[in-house]
Amino acid sequence: MSELTLLLIRLAFLAVLWFFVIAAVGVIRTDLFGSRTTPAVAGRKVPKAVKPMVKSRKGEPRQMVVTGGPLQGTTITLSEAPITIGRASDATLVVTDDYASSRHARLFPQDGQWIVEDLGSTNGTYLDRSKVTRPTPVPIGVPIRIGKTVIELRK
Amino acid sequence: MSTPSVEPVPLPAKRRVAQLAMLAFAVVIVMGAYANVGLAIDKQVPAGMLTYGLGLGGFMLAAYLVLAKFAPWADPLILPLVTLINGLGLVVIYRLESAGMPGASATNQLVWTGVGVVLFTVTLVVLRDHRALQRLTYTAGAIGLALLVSPLVPFLGKEINGARIWIGVGGATLQPAEFAKLSLVVFFAGYLVAKRDVLALAGRRLLFIDLPRARDLGPVLITWGFSLGVLVLQKDLGSSLLIFGTFIAMLYIATQRTSWVLIGILLFVGGATLAGLVFGHVQDRFTVYLNPEDPALYDKIGGSFQLLQGLFGMGQGGMLGTGLGQGHPELIPLAFSDFIFAATGEELGLTGLMALLMVYALLVERGLRTSIAARDPFSKLLAGGLSFILAWQVFIIVGGVTNLIPLTGLVTPFMSQGGSALLANWILIALLVRISDTARRPPPQAIQDEGMTQVFQR
Numbered sequence: 001m002s003e004l005t006l007l008l009i010r011l012a013f014l015a016v017l018w019f020f021v022i023a024a025v026g027v028i029r030t031d032l033f034g035s036r037t038t039p040a041v042a043g044r045k046v047p048k049a050v051k052p053m054v055k056s057r058k059g060e061p062r063q064m065v066v067t068g069g070p071l072q073g074t075t076i077t078l079s080e081a082p083i084t085i086g087r088a089s090d091a092t093l094v095v096t097d098d099y100a101s102s103r104h105a106r107l108f109p110q111d112g113q114w115i116v117e118d119l120g121s122t123n124g125t126y127l128d129r130s131k132v133t134r135p136t137p138v139p140i141g142v143p144i145r146i147g148k149t150v151i152e153l154r155k
Numbered sequence: 156m157s158t159p160s161v162e163p164v165p166l167p168a169k170r171r172v173a174q175l176a177m178l179a180f181a182v183v184i185v186m187g188a189y190a191n192v193g194l195a196i197d198k199q200v201p202a203g204m205l206t207y208g209l210g211l212g213g214f215m216l217a218a219y220l221v222l223a224k225f226a227p228w229a230d231p232l233i234l235p236l237v238t239l240i241n242g243l244g245l246v247v248i249y250r251l252e253s254a255g256m257p258g259a260s261a262t263n264q265l266v267w268t269g270v271g272v273v274l275f276t277v278t279l280v281v282l283r284d285h286r287a288l289q290r291l292t293y294t295a296g297a298i299g300l301a302l303l304v305s306p307l308v309p310f311l312g313k314e315i316n317g318a319r320i321w322i323g324v325g326g327a328t329l330q331p332a333e334f335a336k337l338s339l340v341v342f343f344a345g346y347l348v349a350k351r352d353v354l355a356l357a358g359r360r361l362l363f364i365d366l367p368r369a370r371d372l373g374p375v376l377i378t379w380g381f382s383l384g385v386l387v388l389q390k391d392l393g394s395s396l397l398i399f400g401t402f403i404a405m406l407y408i409a410t411q412r413t414s415w416v417l418i419g420i421l422l423f424v425g426g427a428t429l430a431g432l433v434f435g436h437v438q439d440r441f442t443v444y445l446n447p448e449d450p451a452l453y454d455k456i457g458g459s460f461q462l463l464q465g466l467f468g469m470g471q472g473g474m475l476g477t478g479l480g481q482g483h484p485e486l487i488p489l490a491f492s493d494f495i496f497a498a499t500g501e502e503l504g505l506t507g508l509m510a511l512l513m514v515y516a517l518l519v520e521r522g523l524r525t526s527i528a529a530r531d532p533f534s535k536l537l538a539g540g541l542s543f544i545l546a547w548q549v550f551i552i553v554g555g556v557t558n559l560i561p562l563t564g565l566v567t568p569f570m571s572q573g574g575s576a577l578l579a580n581w582i583l584i585a586l587l588v589r590i591s592d593t594a595r596r597p598p599p600q601a602i603q604d605e606g607m608t609q610v611f612q613r
Contacts, residue, residue, distance in 0.1 A: 010478035018506070020184060021517070028520070071535075074529075076530075
């Protein structure tokens with residue numbers, strides 16, 4: 001085995017090692033720029049049915065962000081499923097907060113809007129400044145206050 | 156009432172294919188490294204390449220299948236990153252073994268890796284919901300302390316190389332501190348979730364930092380006392396620094412208060428200075444750290460010989476390294492355990508070391524990312540604490556080997572030869588995978604039309 005071959009192997013090995021790191025970063029990339037969750041196959045099959053739906057969804061929020069309180073920074077990607085917030089361990093967003101009830105509030109989509117509903121909590125749920133007394137639509141970027149936790153919907 | 160949509164709800168991707176591809180890539184890199192070692196030493200592809208490569212590949216495939224079955228939503232990168240680090244460790248140990256270094260045994264390490272994967276599996280299968288650990292907060296604390304002090308028990312404990320951190324069970328020896336640290340992280344997470352508010356809110360403001368109340372200093376002082384106890388009684392600088400640092404970091408994550416970090420650093424510096432004045436072994440480490448080039452220290456037993464050999468090795472490696480199998484890492488004492496980082500540095504050079512550190516950094520990043528994505532405070536703290544302890548361990552040993560901080564005997568996670576550390580770290584990874592599975596799992600889907608009552612599929 002000549003010196004030159006060993007040198008080439010050595011350089012190739014280091015290059016491959018770095019390529020692994022870059023490939024790993026590539027897998028993470030979706031974390032930063034969001035992932036396209038719809039599988040490509042489904043998109044090809046029904047492109048016409050999907051397209052208008054996507055268009056009409058433009059104004060809809062895509063994620064829920066916790067902007068205040070101990071869980072600050074948590075984001076939940078919105079799907080069609082309702083989101084429950086409370087101290088109960090089966091809630092979608094579990095808050096440990098003496099001012100929150102175990103089943104405090106619920107967020108659910110209806111006709112392209114997200115609705116917030118207070119589930120009979122002790123200390124109430126506030127949409128911006130007003131107390132939520134019946135299911136109320138949530139505009140994008142308006143804070144919802146639950147105990148010490150503040151959440152808002154974002155595109 | 157709206158008509159139920161026929162379109163299935165789009166789910167976040169599991170990215171299982173990416174995971175399998177990265178895993179295969181990692182195994183291929185490791186096999187390439189084996190071949191490289193053999194080509195350089197015997198001028199032929201070593202006979203063991205297939206055994207080791209397929210052995211590692213088989214273990215990792217098993218781990219992958221377990222992951223796909225029991226934690227399908229887990230982060231796709233954690234397992235491939237661990238595989239690469241573990242595999243590179245195996246290669247370096249194999250290389251040292253073929254250079255005739257006594258004590259280095261790649262076969263042993265491969266067997267321990269297999270046992271590690273088994274423990275990984277058991278943890279994932281038994282622990283379906285890591286939040287169950289929150290109920291065991293104080294039990295975990297008690298177990299952690301018991302494990303930590305177990306080497307001090309007469310007849311059970313053993314002193315090897317000047318540190319009393321081993322226990323002998325039958326013929327085998329075990330380092331209980333490695334498992335104690337996992338237990339303690341669980342305890343810290345559970346404890347801080349319960350006590351966070353009082354630690355974060357009570358107190359008064361002085362100049363620019365919020366000082367906590369004097370009585371809330373209790374837990375910090377107790378942990379500090381225990382770390383010093385470990386330092387003094389077991390002569391184990393590494394574990395002491397590891398446990399106290401992790402506690403302070405988790406306290407900071409829980410309360411977002413800088414004053415805790417300052418108090419922690421002051422306590423540690425105070426304690427270390429005191430220990431340095433009173434106890435010889437701490438003083439020795441410090442002298443070596445300050446003047447490694449001193450000829451008297453170099454020749455002294457327990458002096459700077461090992462550290463300098465490591466530094467010489469890394470210097471010999473330079474930017475690109477001497478190439479696998481072409482350096483002399485066997486000249487560094489304990490190159491297969493504490494100094495494996497220096498041995499790797501000699502053969503892979505700065506370029507290789509940086510890639511290795513990047514892999515560690517990505518692993519820690521995935522852990523912290525899991526912590527951000529987790530939806531309840533206990534999971535957040537647990538994932539944050541586990542990632543931090545991994546990063547902190549790498550920092551302490553790499554900092555020690557490169558003489559950035561005084562050298563302490565800690566293992567390089569997943570690389571150093573030694574069963575206890577490998578097993579404990581595989582359990583750590585299983586916990587992280589479990590938390591990340593829960594965190595990335597999409598919220599429960601309604602399986603019927605919205606009505607007065609809802610049925611959830613969980």
